[in-house]
Amino acid sequence: MKSIIKIISLSIVITVASSCSSEKITEYRGKVKYETISVSTKLAGRIGKIYVNEGQTVKKGDTLAYIDIPEVNAKMMQAEGAITSAKGQLNMAYKGATAEQLDQINGKVTAGKAQLNFAQESYNRLENMYKDSLVTLQQFDEVKMKRDMAKAQVNSLEAKLKEVSNRARVEQIDQARGQLDRAIGAKEEVLSAASEKYLIAPANMSIESISLQEGELLTPGFTLFNGYKTNSVYFRFTIPESKIYDFKVGKKLLLVNPYTKQETKGEIISIKQLAAYADITSTAPLYDLSESIYELKVVRTSNDGIDQSFFLNATMLIKQ
Template sequence: MKTYTHLVLSAFALLSLNACKNEQITPSRGKVKFETISVSSKLGGRIAKIYVEEGQQVKKGDTLALVDIPEVSAKMMQAEGAITAAQGQLNMAYNGATAEQLSQIDGQLNSAKAQMEFAQESYNRLQNMFQDSLVSQQQFDEVKMKLNMAKAQVSGLQAKRDEVKKGTRSEQIDQAKGQLDRALGAKEEVLSASDEQYVIAPADMSVETISLEEGELLTPGYSLFNGYKTNSVYFRFTIPESKIYDYEVGKALTLVNPYTKEEIPAKIVAIKQLAQYADITSTSPLYELSESIYELKVVPTGDVSKQKFYTNATILIKQ
């Protein structure tokens, strides 16, 4: 029985060794990556409709979701009312006084002139009597004061009538224009907020995850969709310190898909050091624990639109 057990264990050991030979441990093993993208809303609201599904490919400008923002309608009504009021003020400033207003001023002016004529006649009579010492100085001064007051009232009404005829002052017109511009700006702000009800794809992308469902509340800035940019494939390799000197930025490489045997021309665009606890793409890489680890970012240099790539699929550097 013991002999049989040893034979089984030996067979397993041989199979393991053969597997190790077939699956060679190498630092040139990397992963396929895509540039990630997240889509969020600038305004908060409730998800009214989601138009896409996870895994779906979308184009730049496609509508991904509709967010219900009740405040938009109320603010639009306020903005429209402010525009109407400001436009009315500006029209009044341009048109000046109405015929009825001019008629009222003319009536006031005629009344003031009649009072002035009466005051003038009273002044003339008392002036002669004052010269004959028939009235006191006090009585004469009172009549003179009433005449001056009547003249001042007539002058004031005439000035007001002239101003009304000339039209509104330029300062009042500028003020009315400013109020109208402010109201129009408020409307533009509401229209911009209205556009934010639609969550739009900022680039060609594949939708990988959808964070909320219809009816749920979306807060401002919360990432509703996450995915990968289309045609943004790159390759990530982790290289130990002992091998990093074989590579440099700009170096051309040939990559190989181990399953389809397709070759991909590429070049290194970035090299950066990784922390010891960072994600390592190479399977069981051959490096000492004391060695630093570096990441190669490699991008294709040829047309790879007809090749299939899957996130985190294995890719090799052709030796």
């Protein structure tokens, strides 16, 4: 009786072994991975509202959070004022002086000419008196000097009138235009800062972690949301140095989920050496710890019309 039982047991073992040999699964264990993505801000502010939760899937362009940045409104008012002032300067440079300014200068020119006429008449009188030796040379020179000064003043006022009657010099126009461009640039900078009030999802992604809560201060460059891009699944396998020569970039692989038994076709797109043992993705390494370890990055090549679900860090095996 015992011998019959042993024979039956041996037959079962042989049958199981033969069935396993037809669908051999290697010792290479890998993990499901997704391309990670981080969302941060360029400006400091206080978190006013968070619109998503951890584990939530969002689409590209969805609003993730609102950041309160009070300085933006004040800077916008300053930029608008600078633009208004610069536009006024440029218009004045193009159009020249106003009518009131022209009237003022014309009045000064008229007064200057009147003084020049009076000085010229005084000069003519004293010139005749000097010829008759009725005045001294010093008195005659003083009148001559007053006439020359009045003439110089009139020439100066006429030149000023001509300048303001025409447009400003090219250099002044360029200067005014430069001030306007600088003011517009400052406004654009403020508008860019204003857009940073809202943190927007840069791609279709799943929110994995949220670093801060509402009311807390968010500093520039600090990552508020961590997650991974949906539809960016790949598989990561760690291979010891003694086995790495069995693989090469472009090689086709057949992967299997050990729990659902679903199979997935894949292709190796990169092979790189890992720098540390802690990076190894394996629950039971079957190699010498002195060996170098390499990483295979495998992407899907076809889903064979089967809708498969892949969870982050789920186990995958290579089937041969």
